[in-house]
Amino acid sequence: MRLAPTRIALLFPLWAGALALLAYFVPGLFAPFSGAIVPLLVLIMFGMGLTLRPADFARAVSRWRVVLLGLSLQFGLMPLAAWVIAQALQLDAPIALGLILVGSVAGGTASNVICFLAGGDVALSITLTSVSTLASVIATPLLTWFYAGTHIPVPVVAMLFSIAKIVIVPVVAGMLINRLIGARWPDRDGWCALVSAAAVGLVIAIVVALNATSIATLGAIVLLAVVLHNAIGLSVGYGVTRLVTGDPIAARTVAIEVGMQNSGLAVALAQQYFSATAALPGAVFSVWHNLSGAALAGVFARLDARRR
Numbered sequence: 001m002r003l004a005p006t007r008i009a010l011l012f013p014l015w016a017g018a019l020a021l022l023a024y025f026v027p028g029l030f031a032p033f034s035g036a037i038v039p040l041l042v043l044i045m046f047g048m049g050l051t052l053r054p055a056d057f058a059r060a061v062s063r064w065r066v067v068l069l070g071l072s073l074q075f076g077l078m079p080l081a082a083w084v085i086a087q088a089l090q091l092d093a094p095i096a097l098g099l100i101l102v103g104s105v106a107g108g109t110a111s112n113v114i115c116f117l118a119g120g121d122v123a124l125s126i127t128l129t130s131v132s133t134l135a136s137v138i139a140t141p142l143l144t145w146f147y148a149g150t151h152i153p154v155p156v157v158a159m160l161f162s163i164a165k166i167v168i169v170p171v172v173a174g175m176l177i178n179r180l181i182g183a184r185w186p187d188r189d190g191w192c193a194l195v196s197a198a199a200v201g202l203v204i205a206i207v208v209a210l211n212a213t214s215i216a217t218l219g220a221i222v223l224l225a226v227v228l229h230n231a232i233g234l235s236v237g238y239g240v241t242r243l244v245t246g247d248p249i250a251a252r253t254v255a256i257e258v259g260m261q262n263s264g265l266a267v268a269l270a271q272q273y274f275s276a277t278a279a280l281p282g283a284v285f286s287v288w289h290n291l292s293g294a295a296l297a298g299v300f301a302r303l304d305a306r307r308r
Contacts, residue, residue, distance in 0.1 A: 017291060017295075019201045019202070019205040019208075020204050020205060020208045020287070020291060022205065023205040023206070023208040023209040023212070024208050024209075024212050027209035027212040028209075029205075029209070030202075030205045030206045030208070030209035030210075031206070031209040031210055031212075033202075033206055034206060034210055036202070037203055037206055038165075038166060040199045040202055040203050041110075041199075041203065042165070042166055042170045043170075043199055044112075044113050044195075045112070045166060045170035045171050045174070046170040046171070046173055046174040047174065047195050049171040049172065049174020049175045049176075050174040050175075050177060050178045050181075053175065053178065054175070061127065063124065063250070066124065066241070066245060066250050066254065067124070067127060067128060067131060069240070069241060069244060069245075069254065070132070070241075070254045070257055070258065071131060071132055071135060073233075073237050073240060073241075073258045074106065074107060074128075074257070074258050075104070075132070075135065075136075075143060077232070077236055077237070077258065078102075078229070078232075078233055078258065078261065079103040079104045079143045079144075079146075079147055080103075080147075081103060081228075081229055081232045081233065081236075082099045082100045082103030082104075082147070082229055083096075083100055083103075083147045085099065085225050085228050085229055085232075086099050086100065086225070089221055089225055091221065091222075091225060092277075094274065094277040094278040095222060095225070095277065095278070095280065095281060096148070097144075097148045097270075097278050098270050098277070098278040098279060098280055098282055099229060099281040100143075100144060100147045100148045101140075101144055101148075101266045101270055101281075101282065102226075102229065102261050102263055102266040102281050102282050102285050103143075103147075103229065103261070104136075104139065104140045104144050104147070104266075105136055105140050105261055105262045105263070105266050105269075106129065106132035106133040106135070106136040106139075106140070106261075106262050107129045107132050107257045107258065107260060107261065107262060108129070108261055108262040108289075110289070110290060110293065111125060111129060111256050111259075111293070112125045112129055114256050114260060114290075114293035114294065114296070114297050115253055115256045117294075117297040117301070118252055118256060118293075118296060118297035118300040118301065119249070119252070119300055119301065120249060120252045120253035120256060120300075121249050121250060121253045124250065124253050125253050125256065125257055126171060128253075128254070128257045129257065130168070132257075133262070136262075140269075204287070204290045204291065204294070207286050207287055207290065208287050211283045211284070211286065211287055222280060222281060223288075225281065226281055226284045226285050226288050227288060227292075229285070230259055230260075230285065230288055230289050230292055231259075233255075233258045233259030233260075233261075234255050234256070234258070234259035234296060235255070236258075237251075237254050237255035237257070237258035237259055238251045238254070238255035239251075241254040241255065252300055255296075256293060256296065259292070259293070260289045261289065263282040263285040263286040263289065266282035267283050267286065270282055
């Protein structure tokens with residue numbers, strides 16, 4: 001049975017959205033499973049490792065110019081866009097601070113999954129996530145201070161441990177199994193895409209359920225700010241990378257990496273050092289960027305299907 005990742009991605013936005021709606025209206029179905037988010041992400045990363053080889057990462061590292069471009073967009077575009085949106089919409093200070101914090105963090109691990117489903121360069125995506133996470137140790141507090149005039153400590157060790165636990169270790173384990181299997185499981189890319197899509201759908205549902213109250217009480221202005229911020233990251237990330245490199249696969253990879261932030265970290269930092277109100281943009285972004293990423297993966301899948 002062949003399960004093409006592009007075919008799976010075609011339907012992914014539909015049932016991911018359906019799960020999100022179900023979780024919003026009946027949060028009790030998914031909220032109790034908040035502890036499953038990390039294991040699900042680990043499972044997803046392991047599955048992606050099953051589709052990767054060391055040569056993929058060697059190719060990603062050799063494209064250091066694209067990595068530098070991605071980092072420049074990540075820490076140049078996103079915090080600036082957050083500040084401009086906050087000024088244009090005249091957001092209250094705590095909301096503006098929360099949005100700037102979202103723009104100042106690194107790319108999130110969910111971007112790697114969406115990149116996989118969108119037919120992007122997964123090795124390049126993981127490389128960008130890892131490098132931007134390391135860079136965020138300095139960039140996040142500096143950018144938050146520059147745009148919001150606020151000093152925040154960033155949990156360096158915790159961030160690095162989280163990346164190692166959720167991304168690096170399961171991906172490496174999957175790559176080792178991939179090497180042992182060789183050509184004995186020719187359909188594994190499709191099956192891994194199916195499992196990843198199902199796991200991402202569950203993660204989206206759990207995140208929506210956990211933030212259902214916030215979503216219900218937030219003002220339309222906050223949702224508008226988050227949607228604009230995410231849209232700028234995705235569109236400018238794609239456009240600039242396509243213009244500079246001429247490579248559509250690199251463009252979709254960088255777009256997803258730049259547009260999908262580590263909003264969970266932004267929420268944690270806001271709650272710990274500021275206020276629940278400042279954490280609201282990150283909470284909404286956590287929901288929205290998964291839905292927009294799922295929709296974008298479907299768009300790219302349709303484009304790929306038409307070319308075949």
